[in-house]
Amino acid sequence: MAVSGNELGLVKVGLLGCGTVGSGVVQILRDRAELIARRTGCDIRVRKIAVRDLADPRYVEVPDEMVTTRVEDVLGDPELQVVVELIGGIEPARSFVMDAISRGKHVVTANKALMSTYGGEILEAAEQAGMDVLYEASVGGAIPIMHPLKEGLAGNSISRILGVINGTTNYILTRMAEEDMAFRAALSEAQRLGYAEANPENDVEGRDAAAKIAIMASAAFNSRVHLEDVYTEGISRVTPADIAYARELGYAIKLLAIASDDESGISVRVHPTMIPLKHALASVNDVFNAIFVEADAAGDLMFYGRGAGSLPAASAVVGDVIAIARNLRAGGREVGCTCFATKRIKSMNETVCRYYVLLDVPDRPGVLAQIASVFGNNQVSIKSVIQHGGGTEARIMLVTHRVTEESMMAAIHSLMTLPVISSIANVIRVEDEGD
Amino acid sequence: MAVSGNELGLVKVGLLGCGTVGSGVVQILRDRAELIARRTGCDIRVRKIAVRDLADPRYVEVPDEMVTTRVEDVLGDPELQVVVELIGGIEPARSFVMDAISRGKHVVTANKALMSTYGGEILEAAEQAGMDVLYEASVGGAIPIMHPLKEGLAGNSISRILGVINGTTNYILTRMAEEDMAFRAALSEAQRLGYAEANPENDVEGRDAAAKIAIMASAAFNSRVHLEDVYTEGISRVTPADIAYARELGYAIKLLAIASDDESGISVRVHPTMIPLKHALASVNDVFNAIFVEADAAGDLMFYGRGAGSLPAASAVVGDVIAIARNLRAGGREVGCTCFATKRIKSMNETVCRYYVLLDVPDRPGVLAQIASVFGNNQVSIKSVIQHGGGTEARIMLVTHRVTEESMMAAIHSLMTLPVISSIANVIRVEDEGD
Secondary structure: OOOOHHHOEEEEEEEEOOOHHHHHHHHHHHHOHHHHHHHHOEEEEEEEEEOOOOOOOOOOOOOHHHEEOOOHHHHOOOOOOEEEEOOOOOOOHHHHHHHHHHOOOEEEEOOHHHHHHHHHHHHHHHHHHOOOEEOHHHOOOOOOOHHHHHHHOOOOOEEEEEEEOOHHHHHHHHHHHHHOOOHHHHHHHHHHOOOOOOOOHHHHOOHHHHHHHHHHHHHHHOEOOOHHHOEEOOOOOOOHHHHHHHHHOOEEEEEEEEEEEEOOEEEEEEEEEEEEOOOHHHHOOOOEEEEEEEEOOOEEEEEEEEOOOHHHHHHHHHHHHHHHHHHHHHEOOOOOOOOOEOOOEOOHHHOEEEEEEEEEEOOOOOHHHHHHHHHHHOOOOEEEEEEEOOHHHEEEEEEEOOEEHHHHHHHHHHHHOOOOOOEEEEEEEEOOOOO | OOOOHHHOEEEEEEEEOOOHHHHHHHHHHHHOHHHHHHHHOEEEEEEEEEOOOOOOOOOOOOOHHHEEOOOHHHHOOOOOOEEEEOOOOOOOHHHHHHHHHHOOOEEEEOOHHHHHHHHHHHHHHHHHHOOOEEOHHHOOOOOOOHHHHHHHOOOOOEEEEEEEOOHHHHHHHHHHHHHOOOHHHHHHHHHHOOOOOOOOHHHHOOHHHHHHHHHHHHHHHOEOOOHHHOEEOOOOOOOHHHHHHHHHOOEEEEEEEEEEEEOOEEEEEEEEEEEEOOOHHHHOOOOEEEEEEEEOOOEEEEEEEEOOOHHHHHHHHHHHHHHHHHHHHHEOOOOOOOOOEOOOEOOHHHOEEEEEEEEEEOOOOOHHHHHHHHHHHOOOOEEEEEEEOOHHHEEEEEEEOOEEHHHHHHHHHHHHOOOOOOEEEEEEEEOOOOO
C-alpha cells in the first residue's frame, strides 16, 4: 500500500472562475477525494473560489463562504498553494497568473489563448520563482498530451504533429459528411446541441485549433511558437460536394492542425485538409479530438479523446493539480519551459503539399489544355484529373503533385484570369505520403 | 530556458541485457544525449552493460570496457543510480531487480512477465527502500499509458480498458481480413517478416496480451491482478470465414484484452472478439497497438502506437529513465504501487456478453427450431440469425443477446449433443453497446 492516512499531504487549492470547467474541477476533487488520496498520497481541497458575480449560475454546489468576488481573496491567501485559472482570455487572466507566481503559488490553467500568446513569459517567470505552471487542459481536453510531449517522449526527436483538435468543427464536418448537409445547417445543429457557441467564429475559423497547435509545437520542437505564427483558415468554404469528391479520391476532409519541423524551420498551420481514409485521423468523428505524433524512436503515436466538456477538461486540470500536489509532498518539479532553441518559422508560401482544386467550366474542347498549361507555367504538376457532368455545367476536379504554396497560389491567380473557367469552386490542401 | 549546462544532474545507468530493446536504449541515450539534457536538465549516461555472452551479436556499438558478463559489475557498482532490466522472463530477472532495489538503485523494466506475476512484491520492496520501479515499456511498447493511468487520470474512476495489445496477432488478423488468408499462412508471413517468433505460442495464444492487461488492470482498478487471473484464449481457431461473416454483421475481429471493474468485481480476459466496425479499435491494424480507456470524467480515451520493436520500446524505457533522473536531480518520487484495494476477481463463468455462433447444419425443416429451443432452455436469447448456403452444407450464423458465459457454455454443450448439427464451427464473443 502506497500511503497511510497520517502521511497524507494536505494541499489547498484556489480557483479563479467557476464555469463549466471549474464546476467539474470542484466536483471531481470533492467526489473523488478519497480515491485521489489513496492513489497519490495527496489530500487535495478546494478552499476558495473567485467568481465574477455571486449571482451567476454554478453547476456545482459549494458552501457560500468558499465563494468570493474578490480575486485578492484567492491570490492573497497565503494558505493556498495552487491556483487554478479558468477565466480564459488574455487579460485579466495573464495578470492574475503572473501575480500568483510572484506570490509563490503553483498554477494550473486551461487557458489556450494565454499560453499560446504569453506562454514563454509565464513559464520563464515560473522558472525564476521556482513554481510550476501546468496547462494540460489547454490542449485536447481530457487527452493527456503535454506530459508525453515534455517527458515521456523526451528521448525522441518529433518531426510532425497532426491534430483534429477542435470538436466544434469536427462535429460540423462529420455531419456534413454523414448527412450530406451544408455547412450552415450543420453549424446550426451544432449550436442547438451546445457544441458550437452563438458566435462560432473562434472555432469555425480555426483560431481555437491554432492556439492549441502553437502550444504543442512549442513543446515538441523546443522553440516558442506563438498563436500569431500559425497560418489559419477555417471550414466555412467546405461544401458537401467537396467531401463527396474527396471520398471518391480516397480522402476525408478534416480541419487539421499541422506542425512540422525540419532543417529549414518550423511550419505551423490550421486549414481544411484531405487525409487518406486509411489514416487513423480520418475516422476521428463527431466532437472527438485526436493528436497524431510522428516521433523518430517511438514511431507514430495517436492520442484520442474528448476535447471539450466540463468533466473531460476538468479531468486534465485535476491531473495537473495532482502532479503539483505530489511534488509539494515529495519534493520534485515538473518540466517547465523547454524552448531552449530559436528556430525559424516558415512562411505559408514555403509550405509544400498537394492540392485538390475544383473548377466549374463549360465542357468545351481545349478547356483542359488551357488549364493544364496554366499549371505547367507555374511549375505545378498535375497528378490526376476527373471530370464530372458536362455541357455548360462541367466540374473538373484535379489533384496536384507536391508543390510549394507560392507556386500553387500563382497558378490559382492565373487560373482566375482564364476566360474558360466559370469559377474556382474550392482549393483544399492534401496531406498524404504521395509525391 | 529551463537549464544551464553546469546545473546538469549527471545520472549513471546500468543495463541488464542488450538485445533489441537494450540496443535501442543505448542508441537513444547516446544519440539524443544533448537533446535530453536540454529538455529535462539531466545528463544521462549508460556506464555498464551486463550481457550473457560477450560474443552475442549486438545491434549497437559500445566500448568493450562497458560490457561485462558479471551481473555483479552492474548491481554492485555504487556509482550506478538506475538499473534497466531487459533480460525478460521471471528468473533471474526477479532476483536481479530485488537485489538492485535493496542496494538503493531505481529500476526501469520492460518485463511484462515479471510485473504481471511479481509486480506487487517488487513495488512493495521499492516502496520500503524508497526507490522507484517504472515499467512503461512492459505495456504497449512506445505508447505512454502507465503514467496516464497512475497520474494524469488519477481523478477518474476507470470502468473498463479494451486493448489491442499484441502486434503479432493483430498483424495476423489484419492479413487474414485483408487477403482472405488462413491463420497458418498469415502466421508464416508474420514469422518471415520478423513479426512473429519461431515459437509463436506466447503471442498467438494470448499470453503476452494477458500479462499486459493484468498490469494495466492493477493500475486502473487499484487492486492487484496477476497474469494467472486472466482468462486467455488465442486466435488460432479464427478463420477468414468468421472474419467475413463478422464484417457482414458490422464487426471486426480483434484479439482484445478486456478488463472491467464494477460492484461485483473485476473481470479480466483476452480472447478473439467482435467489435463494431465503427469502434475506434476496429481500425487499429497491422502491428499497431491501441488501448481504449473508459473513464468517468475524461470519457473515452484511446492511446495508439507501436507496441513492439527496438526503438519504440526503447523510447518508453528512456522516458522512464528520464523521470527517475529528474527526480534524482530535483527530488520527488514517481507514483508507486496503487493497489490499495483487494477486489474480487470474477470467474469467466460470470462474464456477460453477446456471442456469435457459427453452426454447420444440413438444411432441413425444423433444424432452426431445435437449435432455438436448446438456446431457450439455457436462457440464451437469440438476437439475429442468418443462414448461408443450403442443402447438406448450410451454415447458420447467429448472434445472441447479452448472457452469462455459464449459460452460453451450457447451451453450447447441449448443442453438441444435437444430432442435426454437423459441427459447431466457432463461438466468438461480441463486445458492443447492444443488449
